[in-house]
Amino acid sequence: MNLTNIENQDLGEEERSMNGVRSFRCSGDGRGGFYEHKSMENCFPHIPSCLSRSGSRRSSTPTRSDLCRDKSHKSSDANGFHESLSRNASRRSTTPIFFSNSTGMVKPPPIEKKLECTLEELRYGCLKKINFTRDVITNTGELIQKEELLTINVKTGWKNGTKITFEGMGDERPGTEPADVIFVIDEKRHPLxxxxxxxxxxxxxxxxxxxxxxxxxxxxxxxxxxxxxxxxxxxxxxxxxxxxxxxxxxxxxxxxxxxxxxxxxxxxxxxxxxxxxxxxxxxxxxxx
Known part of the structure; x- marks a missing residue:
């Protein structure tokens, strides 16, 4: 996205995306303690086996099939939790934000300079020629100073505080875009x-x-x-x-x-x- 023409544009922060999700699983050893009791029905055929029934009711030891179902249920929950976090991470991930233009280089704030004008110049209009020196980077990467000449066509009726912008006419620095230079009309005091x-x-x-x-x-x-x-x-x-x-x-x-x-x-x-x-x-x- 090209934002070169936007003035005083605050630069956005680069969003962070989730690279991965760590999941945790719980695994059991699948072993349980079992007590086998001999049936007493052969010794006392007319007496019900109370020990067998009470042991069946009181026993809290899980069976092998119970452990398998529990393990399967936990595994399903863990997989669901993992998928949920993956979906959330996918929703939060966005395209990286560039700063000032398609190159992704940072652009410094604009540089403002006063441009003094008399009431007569603002009444009839005039041409203002401005000489200045700025730093530029050559094709070989060397930093040198270059003389620049800017011409401003002052329009009739311009008021104090009117701004004239020259894009990218500031000093060049490695890794950054040159700043814009803004001239602000400064109306000089008239004697009459x-x-x-x-x-x-x-x-x-x-x-x-x-x-x-x-x-x-x-x-x-x-x-x-x-x-x-x-x-x-x-x-x-x-x-x-x-x-x-x-x-x-x-x-x-x-x-x-x-x-x-x-x-x-x-x-x-x-x-x-x-x-x-x-x-x-x-x-x-x-x-x-």
Missing amino acids: FRREGDDLELAVEIPLVKALTGCTIAVPLLGGDNMTLTIDEVINPGHEKIILGQGMPRSKEQGQRGNLKVVFLIEFPNKLTDEQRSDIVNILEGSY
Whole structure:
């Protein structure tokens, strides 16, 4: 049974089968003690022979025919016991279990390595070329080191933790199959965006005056572009704006993308003059 393509497959134990059954037989010597009594009927013809009848009743010595029947019965029981154990042993015996493939060689657990990718690489896709050295066994049985080059085609929309498996690319060892090598996508932290599934989140800080009076701002997009966003309403701290279709590609939905969520942070002035305070009070007094 070929199990090469199964990952983290635990290897089974080799079952043990019963090679034979030892039977035990009991055998008798076939001898018994017998007492012969002369008949007294000739001496006392009118008196029944009590000794003969009582001896017949009291005698516990088995006859030859009894011993033969008993021996035959025990032999039959022993043969039945032997056949029963043989049937049980036959039922328990199974075909040996191979480990990882038809060769029966053990396959070590897979080797996992991190593959760092930026959000831009996961947004647009890219090719990653990886050089590494592994041990291989030559045709003459010599163990040498060989340079390998692997190419990984990173698909658009892949998420953190996505696994790419290369079968049998681990070190070779005598008597074992080479292990699989698994590369795990490790998403690098971005200075501006934070990923949530297929969506992106961007924090934008604006001055207090713009938050109160409205403004037009340039919102950066993943990849280097910008888009213009006009704010007409009053912006409170933590206020959010959703820009549709500017998130990460949906790997299972061709041509579809998540959204970009813009979170506003309000920048308050560090200090105000007395005149500014007075003006703010006059303007905002009674507005609540």
